[in-house]
Amino acid sequence: MRNAYLVTAFIAVLLVSLLGFRETRFTSPPLDVFPEWAFPGMKRQSKPRPQGASRFFADGRADRPLPAGVVSRDELRNDDTLFAGKAADGSWLHGYPADIKVDATLMARGHERFSIYCQPCHGALGDGNGITKQYGMGATPTYHDPRLRDMAEGEIFNTITHGKGNMLSYADKIVPEDRWAVILYVRALQRAQTGTAADVPAAHKSELGIP
Numbered sequence: 344m345r346n347a348y349l350v351t352a353f354i355a356v357l358l359v360s361l362l363g364f365r366e367t368r369f370t371s372p373p374l375d376v377f378p379e380w381a382f383p384g385m386k387r388q389s390k391p392r393p394q395g396a397s398r399f400f401a402d403g404r405a406d407r408p409l410p411a412g413v414v415s416r417d418e419l420r421n422d423d424t425l426f427a428g429k430a431a432d433g434s435w436l437h438g439y440p441a442d443i444k445v446d447a448t449l450m451a452r453g454h455e456r457f458s459i460y461c462q463p464c465h466g467a468l469g470d471g472n473g474i475t476k477q478y479g480m481g482a483t484p485t486y487h488d489p490r491l492r493d494m495a496e497g498e499i500f501n502t503i504t505h506g507k508g509n510m511l512s513y514a515d516k517i518v519p520e521d522r523w524a525v526i527l528y529v530r531a532l533q534r535a536q537t538g539t540a541a542d543v544p545a546a547h548k549s550e551l552g553i554p
């Protein structure tokens with residue numbers, strides 16, 4: 344009998360301690376089994392909290408405004424050739440920045456990025472006949488126009504970065520290194536339309552009946 348009272352009391356205490364204080368907000372710190380003064384460590388530090396108050400700063404805010412001219416690390420674009428397509432004299436760069444390795448890997452990357460971001464409008468052949476034409480996007484130019492064939496790589500970089508007319512900027516979708524890859528692929532598309540018999544490797548000439 345005595346045990347039954349004890350068990351009931353124990354269960355009651357257990358229930359209250361588990362469920363009774365749910366969602367209660369305490370303002371004082373919880374009881375410390377190993378108090379900071381006795382066991383100094385870094386458990387409790389005075390620190391500013393996001394959007395919190397601070398008595399240290401004159402404006403009373405813990406969040407500090409950024410110092411003037413500060414840029415986030417991935418926005419640090421101090422190389423005008425790589426990030427703006429400009430040559431040393433400020434004109435549009437012809438060719439590719441020194442940091443860009445022009446090889447088959449870059450071409451494959453350019454092909455992939457192009458098919459995602461440019462092909463819908465400019466078409467797989469770069470002739471301006473992308474799928475969007477059927478939906479009313481009529482004014483997409485062909486890359487096989489002499490003006491665009493002769494256009495400096497740097498200027499195409501600028502078009503991808505900032506857009507032009509109805510073409511939006513792709514700066515937030517294609518990182519600078521990939522923009523150069525896309526340009527390389529655009530060049531390949533342009534070159535593909537101006538091939539001559541002289542471009543066919545000797546081993547394949549007979550297949551095509553070229554003397």
Ligand code: HEC
Nearest residue numbers: 460461463464482483484499502503507508509510513525
């Ligand atoms: C939403 C459709 C659309 C997409 C996607 C698109 N373009 Fe364009 N692009 C256009 C249109 C429209 C123009 C013509 C802009 C003008 O001259 O007003 C254009 C023009 C251009 C030009 C010529 C710029 C000039 O100076 O005349 C280049 C080069 C070009 N695009 C490259 C690209 C590349 C590379 C991509 C992919 C990263 C791309 N475009 C994606 C629609 C598009």
